[in-house]
Each structure stands twice: as C-alpha cells, then as structure tokens.
Amino acid sequence: MKHQTSALEQILFTTRLTDLLAWARKNSLWPYVFGTACCGIEYMSVVGPKHDAARFGAEVVRFSPRQADLLIVAGTISEKMGPVVKKVYEQMSEPKWVMAMGACAASGGFYRAYHVLQGVDQVMPVDIYVAGCPPTPEAVLAGLLMLQQKIQSEARPRKTMA
Ligand code: SF4
Numbered sequence: 001m002k003h004q005t006s007a008l009e010q011i012l013f014t015t016r017l018t019d020l021l022a023w024a025r026k027n028s029l030w031p032y033v034f035g036t037a038c039c040g041i042e043y044m045s046v047v048g049p050k051h052d053a054a055r056f057g058a059e060v061v062r063f064s065p066r067q068a069d070l071l072i073v074a075g076t077i078s079e080k081m082g083p084v085v086k087k088v089y090e091q092m093s094e095p096k097w098v099m100a101m102g103a104c105a106a107s108g109g110f111y112r113a114y115h116v117l118q119g120v121d122q123v124m125p126v127d128i129y130v131a132g133c134p135p136t137p138e139a140v141l142a143g144l145l146m147l148q149q150k151i152q153s154e155a156r157p158r159k160t161m162a
Contacts, residue, residue, distance in 0.1 A: 022155030026148040032068035036075030039102035
C-alpha cells in the first residue's frame with residue numbers, strides 16, 4: 001500500500017532543536033576580521049560585490065568582538081600581538097569559531113623569526129585553516145563552507161562504534 005502523505009505533512013517538517021540552531025548559526029555568521037597585513041586587504045574582496053559573502057550569510061562584519069561569532073585572523077601576528085588577538089577571542093561569546101586565513105596566520109608563513117607567532121593556534125583553538133599567500137577569495141569562501149559543515153555536524157552527537 002502506497003504511503004499517503006497527509007496535508008499536514010506537506011506543510012510541516014520536523015527536526016531537532018540542536019539541528020535547527022546549528023542551521024541558523026551556520027547561515028548567519030558574524031565575522032570579526034583581525035587584519036594585520038596583506039591578507040586583511042585581500043579579505044575585502046571576499047565581502048565585495050564580485051565574490052559576495054552575503055550569499056553564505058557571512059557579510060555582516062562586526063567591529064566589536066562581543067557582536068561576532070567568527071574570528072578571522074588575516075595577516076602576520078607578531079609575538080606582541082599574540083596576547084591582543086587572544087583577548088579579542090576571549091571577549092567573543094559562545095559559540096564561536098576561528099579561521100586562520102593565509103600562511104602567516106596558520107603557521108607564521110615565511111617569517112621564521114623570533115618576533116612572529118608561528119601560527120595563531122598557539123594562543124587559541126582554530127577551526128579552519130585557509131592556505132595561500134594570500135588565499136584567493138574563492139579559497140576563503142571554500143573555507144567558510146567547510147566551517148558551515150563543521151558547525152552543522154557539531155550539532156549531531158558523534159556515532160560510536162559498537
Ligand atoms: S600570508 Fe602572505 S599575503 Fe597573507 S599576510 Fe602573510 S605575507 Fe601577507
């Protein structure tokens with residue numbers, strides 16, 4: 001016997017609250033860009049009309065960490081700047097995520113020197129690393145999509161092997 005879809009089922013869908021929240025969060029990220037060098041300039045084209053981060057709900061760049069849930073570290077971070085960016089991270093409320101944009105933020109880049117932090121993950125947890133010097137806007141958007149997948153998957157408890 002064929003399953004008959006009721007009129008109610010045609011207009012309603014069911015989901016879990018955690019999935020719904022994750023869906024809303026991943027599609028309305030509010031970035032705070034900690035731009036210190038060339039990658040910060042490159043980020044501007046990500047939110048410009050050509051690449052248009054608004055398509056992914058992440059175009060409302062904030063200028064206060066208290067209003068942001070995505071910290072994008074874009075540029076070289078010196079040892080002296082390390083505590084500053086850490087303070088910015090700590091001022092963001094939960095849940096929050098971090099993207100290391102470019103070689104410098106991810107690993108210090110070609111600055112193998114005592115005065116440069118060899119990756120911002122030395123002072124905070126990083127969710128997404130975007131490679132490049134600088135990364136292309138397309139690469140940053142690809143990183144954003146990966147982060148969205150991660151946010152959605154975090155809403156689901158991990159399956160354990162029997
Ligand atoms: S990764 Fe390259 S483009 Fe980005 S801040 Fe470092 S030197 Fe500049």
